[in-house]
C-alpha cells in the first residue's frame with residue numbers, strides 16, 4: 454500500500470495553547486472520499502485547518518504524502534476550499550481570472566506569469582467541472598453565493614491538487630445550488646479525486662462518500678465505512694443529526710433534476726441571463 458496522502462498520529466491542534474482537537478489518529482488514502490461530521494464547535498474545521506498548518510500544531514505527528522509536514526513544501530498538491538468563504542464584493546475580477554489564480558503555484562515566482570496552453574486547458578476544464586463555463590467572463594461580484602463557492606472549488610481544482618479539502622461546501626447555499634454542488638462533488642468522485650469534506654449534510658453526499666469520520670468534543674469518535682456508520686449511528690447520541698442552520702434545505706423545496714444549470718429556483722440567476 455502506498456503512503457497515505459494525509460496521516461495524523463496522536464495529532465493535536467488549536468489556538469495558542471488551547472488544544473481543540475486532541476490526539477487525533479487518521480489516515481486518508483488516494484481515492485477516498487471522507488466526510489467529516491460532528492456537532493457545531495466539535496473541532497471539524499480546526500482538524501482540517503490544523504493538518505494544513507493553518508492553526509497551531511500542539512502535539513503528535515502530521516505527515517503529508519509520506520513526509521513530515523514541516524518538510525513538505527509542495528502545497529499545490531493540496532486544494533483547500535475554506536468555510537463560508539465567498540469572494541469579496543470589492544474584487545473586480547472575472548470568474549476566469551479568479552480560477553487562473555489556481556495556476557500560480559505552478560509558476561516560478563521570479564518569472565513573469567505567461568499563461569501556457571496547458572494552463573488555459575486546465576482552467577477551462579475546472580470551469581466545466583463546476584458548471585460555470587458559460588460565466589467565465591462574468592464579474593465574480595455578479596454571481597450568487599453558491600456560484601462563488603463553485604468558483605473557489607474551480608480555483609482549487611485548477612492547481613491540479615492530489616487531494617481536495619472542503620469545509621462545508623454547501624453551507625449557506627440555496628437548495629438548487631446545493632444540488633448543483635452535489636453534482637460537482639459526484640463528478641469529482643467519479644474522476645477518482647481524493648476528498649475530505651466537512652459537512653452537516655451527509656444525505657447529500659450519499660453514494661459519494663467512502664468513509665465517515667465523526668469529531669466530537671475534539672476527539673475522533675468514529676472512523677469507518679458508511680455502512681458501519683449506519684449500523685452504529687445510534688451510539689453517537691444523535692449529535693450528527695444536529696443540523697447546521699446554513700445547511701438546512703428550505704422546507705418544501707425539491708431538488709431540481711438536471712443540474713448543473715441552477716435554473717429558475719434561484720431568482721437572481723434568472724434575472725441575469
Ligand SMILES: Nc1ncnc2c1ncn2[C@@H]1O[C@H](COP(=O)(O)OP(=O)(O)OP(=O)(O)O)[C@@H](O)[C@H]1O
Pocket residue numbers: 468473491492493494495496497498499500697
Ligand atoms: N480562530 C480561533 N481562535 C480561537 N478559537 C477558535 C478559533 N476557531 C475556532 N475556535 C474554537 O475551536 C472550537 C472548535 O471550532 P471549529 O470551528 O473547529 O468547530 P466545527 O466543528 O468546525 O464547528 P461548525 O460546525 O460550527 O463549523 C470552538 O470552541 C471554537 O470557538
